[in-house]
Amino acid sequence: MTYYDQVSEAAAFLRSKLGSLNPSVAIVLGSGLGAVADAVASPVVVPCAQIPHFPQSTVEGHSGRFVAGLMGGAPVVVLQGRVHFYEGYTPQQVTFPMRVLGALGLQSVILTNAAGGIQEGYRVGQLVALSDHINLMGWNPLIGPNEPRFAARPDTGLRFTDMTEAYSKALRALAKEAAVEEGFDLAEGVYLAVSGPSYETPAEIRAFRSLGATLVGMSTVPETIVACHMGLEVLAISCVTNLAAGMGATPLSHQEVFETGHQVEHRLARLLERLVPGIAAMMEPNQ
Numbered sequence: 001m002t003y004y005d006q007v008s009e010a011a012a013f014l015r016s017k018l019g020s021l022n023p024s025v026a027i028v029l030g031s032g033l034g035a036v037a038d039a040v041a042s043p044v045v046v047p048c049a050q051i052p053h054f055p056q057s058t059v060e061g062h063s064g065r066f067v068a069g070l071m072g073g074a075p076v077v078v079l080q081g082r083v084h085f086y087e088g089y090t091p092q093q094v095t096f097p098m099r100v101l102g103a104l105g106l107q108s109v110i111l112t113n114a115a116g117g118i119q120e121g122y123r124v125g126q127l128v129a130l131s132d133h134i135n136l137m138g139w140n141p142l143i144g145p146n147e148p149r150f151a152a153r154p155d156t157g158l159r160f161t162d163m164t165e166a167y168s169k170a171l172r173a174l175a176k177e178a179a180v181e182e183g184f185d186l187a188e189g190v191y192l193a194v195s196g197p198s199y200e201t202p203a204e205i206r207a208f209r210s211l212g213a214t215l216v217g218m219s220t221v222p223e224t225i226v227a228c229h230m231g232l233e234v235l236a237i238s239c240v241t242n243l244a245a246g247m248g249a250t251p252l253s254h255q256e257v258f259e260t261g262h263q264v265e266h267r268l269a270r271l272l273e274r275l276v277p278g279i280a281a282m283m284e285p286n287q
């Protein structure tokens with residue numbers, strides 16, 4: 001069975017669970033941010049283990065479930081339990097869920113993640129919308145034969161994907177408005193992706209800062225690249241779960257990342273409840 005056929009089979013399985021729900025917006029949750037899935041009303045919950053060919057997360061704090069329902073009254077799909085390159089998955093496996101979202105007809109995706117803050121002045125617990133990224137993972141999920149059938153829009157699914165505006169300015173503007181309504185300022189940042197799983201050294205963080213990065217993390221970039229390949233609009237929001245290596249007084253730990261995520265997840269859920277209806281209204285109606 002080809003990769004394309006596996007994606008199609010997973011999408012058909014999920015479509016059969018969605019009933020009359022036809023969401024245009026998807027949300028992918030990062031470490032410790034699972035409460036966002038609990039903000040979905042009238043949820044249809046599918047454990048990722050039941051979805052054909054779906055990769056299973058091996059990381060603590062990434063319990064895998066696909067939740068569809070309403071957020072702020074708008075239809076939405078939330079994916080909790082992304083998989084990472086450092087777990088030993090191939091780039092194709094890491095981006096399999098994103099391919100399935102494209103095959104399901106989603107038009108926009110909100111990628112959330114836990115990230116280390118590189119920019120002086122970022123506070124732990126702060127939310128930052130990505131304006132751009134730097135891919136230092138050492139690979140690209142589009143390596144290999146191009147599959148034009150993944151195109152979700154005209155002029156996408158191409159061998160060479162444009163990344164000039166990988167993170168939609170329009171969605172970012174909506175997110176900033178929603179944050180102001182929630183009483184906080186959503187900063188903008190540049191996310192640098194590494195493979196992990198070791199955290200960075202202080203020298204790496206100094207190097208990344210001089211490259212223009214303000215955040216560092218181990219996810220999101222593969223999904224953004226694949227979403228751009230299919231023509232989906234991307235909004236990405238990082239939660240600064242810790243100061244990057246060498247910037248704080250203590251060593252880095254997954255425990256800290258996870259706990260900060262838990263402190264912020266309800267604020268993120270409220271932001272998304274406000275934001276999702278606006279994004280859904282901006283997308284073309286799904287047929």
Ligand code: HPA
Nearest residue numbers: 114115116216217218257
């Ligand atoms: N580095 C890389 N990935 C991360 C970090 C970090 O400091 N925090 C959360 N994810």
